[in-house]
């Protein structure tokens with residue numbers, strides 16, 4: 020049983036709000052400038068330069084630069100009868116105004132300032148004589164009654180978003196839009212990891228996977244949906260079709276995507292390569308794989324036997340999806356040392372972001388040959404990374420040695436996807452035995468002793484089959500932390516509360532940690548695995564937790580150039596949030612309760628009087644990092660802007676409230692925010708995302724958000 024883990028948001032009874040003026044007075048920082056920005060400066064403030072460290076850390080985090088514009092073209096949302104709400108929702112998630120048109124001919128030039136909705140029924144007529152290349156057509160379709168869009172409609176569009184109304188809709192939409200517009204690049208993120216795994220799910224129906232999906236995907240960086248293994252239900256007495264229909268596949272994919280934040284790999288495996296898809300019609304493969312790109316799937320598996328023209332076209336049309344070229348040899352006569360192996364790689368690499376080569380073997384030596392082959396590919400330098408493993412019991416060694424997208428299984432799956440597959444824990448155990456993953460002493464330093472959080476960390480280590488020890492130590496008198504860091508097997512730590520970057524025992528700090536001024540994680544520098552001789556780096560995981568929370572239901576560019584307000588009693592409490600907002604290129608950040616100084620201060624304006632509130636445009640985001648006893652003070656602002664705020668840009672309704680306060684608080688700002696129309700998040704979401712990042716920094720493994728959130732003891736939704 021996983022223990023209850025994180026600080027819980029306590030819903031205390033609503034207290035009366037202090038008036039807005041009292042709230043601001045109470046928070047006036049000493050010496051704050053009373054001449055605060057008027058409306059014009061609020062809207063024309065120069066975009067603050069991103070923090071010096073921004074790009075480096077952002078690249079490492081797989082974060083595409085926040086685009087001010089969504090895409091080079093007008094985003095046209097095609098919607099069904101009585102489904103106009105989806106146009107508004109898309110606009111909200113993109114942070115743009117919207118309109119509906121009866122004809123696209125009216126849109127003279129590419130214009131990315133607004134989202135345009137058009138009824139599906141009007142599309143074909145309206146496209147005639149229209150400059151198609153300046154439009155990005157996204158078909159939206161509600162699958163509520165089990166129906167599916169017309170093929171011809173889907174094919175005339177660039178992308179398609181299938182949806183069900185419900186609690187996941189907005190999140191799923193944000194993920195879809197972020198991917199198709201290149202605003203999140205999960206592949207860039209994964210490329211920086213030393214090892215990556217994906218779980219091959221083998222369910223005939225994704226519904227069966229949902230109850231265990233969180234636990235199934237611990238240790239995975241992506242989830243594979245084996246489309247060829249899906250079995251479409253048919254009425255009694257009917258025969259099951261040889262392949263699941265696109266309609267069924269679309270619904271299954273939508274369901275899976277709604278239940279995991281991990282990137283999805285869309286695989287249609289043919290009969291010759293251990294799959295179920297017949298090979299007599301390559302065009303059918305094209306149809307399914309092309310559709311996966313239109314659906315915004317992160318990775319599309321394209322088999323090498325498919326005609327070159329099909330592979331080329333898919334690669335050319337991949338948008339921001341990544342192509343995984345796949346080759347399997349079941350003959351039992353495969354030779355990694357052959358020229359054929361080199362040729363297969365070269366051919367695969369022509370149209371691939373990752374090349375996957377897999378062969379059935381019968382001797383242990385064939386694993387050594389594979390390792391030699393891997394080294395020859397590495398020595399070629401340029402080209403896509405190689406993911407290569409052997410199948411069969413004799414090939415298991417190669418599954419531990421492969422570092423790029425190792426296919427893994429889990430005991431809760433109905434069957435293994437290929438002979439010899441291992442679990443994430445088995446791979447880690449094997450690596451440990453082979454001396455590739457030495458045991459490390461990890462620490463939680465601060466006020467953690469016997470807290471649920473460190474118990475949860477230990478649980479994760481067990482689940483992942485990692486050999487490390489995890490110890491909680493209270494931060495004691497001066498010098499006590501240094502003594503931990505010099506332990507011979509010290510292998511990393513997380514620190515709560517964080518410590519200033521300037522603290523003497525903190526080793527080198529990452530760019531982000533330096534800009535924020537705080538270190539919350541001490542991790543081994545990438546590529547090092549041996550405790551005792553390793554070098555360490557001070558990191559800040561909190562800002563990534565904040566950013567991940569902020570972008571769950573809005574794409575990064577929704578924040579671009581828009582006003583934000585941060586309330587805190589000190590800059591230290593606000594700095595990770597400032598950094599996260601800067602990484603999203605927000606406009607002016609108004610501060611309440613503290614005055615910023617140093618590198619983070621550029622573009623911040625203290626917000627001090629009631630007049631200032633009246634003159635400032637509607638902020639898109641409010642973050643409160645107030646201590647619990649002052650948490651009440653944010654409520655008047657939430658109410659004021661929730662009801663009275665002037666919108667910018669006009670007609671966009673979205674706004675985000677993030678509450679970073681933990682502990683017994685006064686009032687219930689989250690409830691106030693929700694009632695006033697804000698998309699509200701509490702500290703539990705940020706803590707869960709931060710834990711995901713911390714584990715990744717400390718042990719290089721992915722523990723999905725939903726698993727962490729589930730373990731925090733509160734139902735997810």
Ligand SMILES: O=C1C[C@@](O)(C(=O)O)C[C@@H](O)[C@@H]1O
Pocket residue numbers: 219243245286288320345375377408410426427436437438440
């Ligand atoms: O390509 C692969 C690898 C695999 O065949 C394996 O050997 O683990 C399993 C498949 O599901 C996946 O698509």
